[in-house]
Amino acid sequence: MRIAGLTGGIASGKSAVSNLFKAHGIPVVDADINALKKGTGGWKKVVAAFSEDILLDNGEVDRAKLGQIVFADP
Known part of the structure; x- marks a missing residue:
């Protein structure tokens, strides 16, 4: 299993990439929400x-x- 981390500043595309992952059935853990x-x-x-x-x-x-x-x- 591979684990990838998405980081970046405001409006850098993190949410867009996260949504693409979700759309393709890739599990996403949002540290912002969980924290x-x-x-x-x-x-x-x-x-x-x-x-x-x-x-x-x-x-x-x-x-x-x-x-x-x-x-x-x-």
């Missing part, structure tokens, strides 16, 4: 850094709200 699942270590660190104000009612990270905070800071 912030409720209760994980990444989730705990992000909540500790940005407070519970970035959480949705169900306890998941509000990615849009977090993005506004992060990308507003030069």
Whole structure:
């Protein structure tokens, strides 16, 4: 089995390639999504850094709200 990692900056095509993999039945693990699942270590660190104000009612990270905070800071 081969394992490939997709990395790159914003708008570099990671999602497009990931979607092509999925369309061809190739399993994709999205570390972005998994890292912030409720209760994980990444989730705990992000909540500790940005407070519970970035959480949705169900306890998941509000990615849009977090993005506004992060990308507003030069």
